[in-house]
Amino acid sequence: MHLFNLATAIVLGSNALAASAQIVVAHFMAQNAYSYSQSDWQNDMTTAKNIGIDGFVLNTAAADYEVDRIDDAFTVAENLGFKLFLSFDMSYSWAASDIVSITASHASSSAMLTWNGKVLLSTYSGESYGDSFWSGIKSSLANEGIQVSFAPAFTTYRDPSLANSLISTFSSVDGFFNWWSWPDDVGTLLTTDTDLAYQSAIKDNREGPYIMGVSPWQFKDIDGTGDNWVELSDTLWMYRWQQAIDDVKPDIVEIITWNDYAESHYIGDINPNVDLGTAAPNYVNGFVHAPWRIVAQYYISWYKTGSAPAVTDDTIVFWYRSHPKDVTCSGGWPVRNSQYPADAVFALALLSSPATVSLDIGSTHAECDNSPAGASMCSVAFPVEDAQIPYIQIIRNGVQEKYMYGSIYVTQSCDWYNFNPFVGVVQ
Structure with a gap:
């Protein structure tokens, strides 16, 4: 499948991101890379880079096989001029020493995405670990000569009224990643209220990036104990991008996701070697999402350049x-x-x-x-x-x-x- 021709102003990536550039990354489930070889990484990264994505955020669930796969990812990314940074999935159990070790092992990589010269570090959840846990991680890394810009997705912070509480509770937080890219169990469109409140709190008090989640869909049905839901996503892939461009103008857009097949918001190709478990294949196999990357390419160009790209191919x-x-x-x-x-x-x-x-x-x-x-x-x-x-x-x-x-x-x-x-x- 070919992509339509955009205006030549589109930037498809470079070995170094300009300090003033708008950055687009995609959330990548490292736990889905069990069967990955370096050629799988190269295929995914090349595909992403060709539509203007600057890097992957490696959602890391455990210090297991994922560590070796992440090593491969950094090797490939260095050769491609592609960026990576780590997002520790704190819905799993993590020791601070493992987070420090994995982060330190890649901190000097040319592929590591930095913010103001500091290694960018994120999470999915993790607020329950407390501020001292994250401050300790930053201190341990600083003792190794590694400065970190910490921009977590603390998922209980969704209500706009809690934005100042985030700042007062977590001295360790430098930036923030708003994971919430879908309506909250309602039949109305998602607003930017959460984005604008947390963006303002970060801008006024900290020096890290505001990262805005943008997603095409949300659906999951893998068991009957709560992992079965859908959020109103019918037109989300258009209007959420428009919110990013017109209203929020975040430092970083994080596409959710490249390959989270079970939650139906993947824009990458379905890799046949990935173990989808027993339930997800029933609603993933055959349900191609690759054309959503055409939409992403259009809006990534617009976000980066500030102008809607000229369409030359209907x-x-x-x-x-x-x-x-x-x-x-x-x-x-x-x-x-x-x-x-x-x-x-x-x-x-x-x-x-x-x-x-x-x-x-x-x-x-x-x-x-x-x-x-x-x-x-x-x-x-x-x-x-x-x-x-x-x-x-x-x-x-x-x-x-x-x-x-x-x-x-x-x-x-x-x-x-x-x-x-x-x-x-x-x-």
């Missing part, structure tokens, strides 16, 4: 689920928040000039007449008929210029509760 990226939300499936577990997503096909058009975006599936039809140049959204509701497939067209002056069918049928029955979308492309 493209529509479309996504849809494989069954209506009210269907009872024979496998999996009923999904929390399933009432919120719309039963529809969503199409994000990237057009060189105004055109009509035509969407059909079964007996339902929708047209977005005079869709503008640049990015716009259109949608069409699921039909009542069983086993239907979308048909997407670009029409200009009454003439069909491009078209494409989906690759997965929308059915009125299902083997697994699946709110993970298939993503296709007209180009």
